[in-house]
Amino acid sequence: MGSLNDSMSVAATGLRAQATRLRHVTENVANADTPGYHRKLVPFEVERLGDDLAGVRTGHVELDRTDLQRVYDPSHPLADGTGSYDGSNVKLIFEIADAREAQRSYEANLQMFDQARKMASAALDILRR
Secondary structure, eight states: OHHHHHHHHHHHHHHHHHHHHHHHHHHHHHTTTSTTOOOEEOOEEEEEOSSSOEEEEEOOOEEOOSOOOEEEOTTSTTOOTTSEEEOOOOOHHHHHHHHHHHHHHHHHHHHHHHHHHHHHHHHHHHHHO
C-alpha cells in the first residue's frame, strides 16, 4: 500500500506545480498590455519526499529579462519625447503554448493520482474479503 501512497504523493506535487505554473501564465496574459510588465517564468525543482522518493515543486519566480517592446503612441501618458513607451515582453503565443503544456501535464498527473487511488481501493476491497 505504501507505493500507491507514494504514487499519489508524487502526483500531488505535480498537480501543485502545474497549478502554480498556470496561475503565472494567466497573470502574464492579463498583463500583456501593461506598460513595463516583464513576463514571469516558473522554474521547476526536485522536491525530496523521502529517501528514495522525489517529486516536483516550483522554484522562485523569475522575470523574463528580454527587452520590452517599444510601442509608438504619442497620445499615451507614458510616451517619451519620441512618442514611444516601453510595453511588455509578453508574447501571447508563448503563453498559450505554456498554458496547454501545463494543462496536459496537470491532466497526466491527475490520471496518475486517480489510477493509484483506484488500485488502493481495489486492494482494500480484496483485503476485506
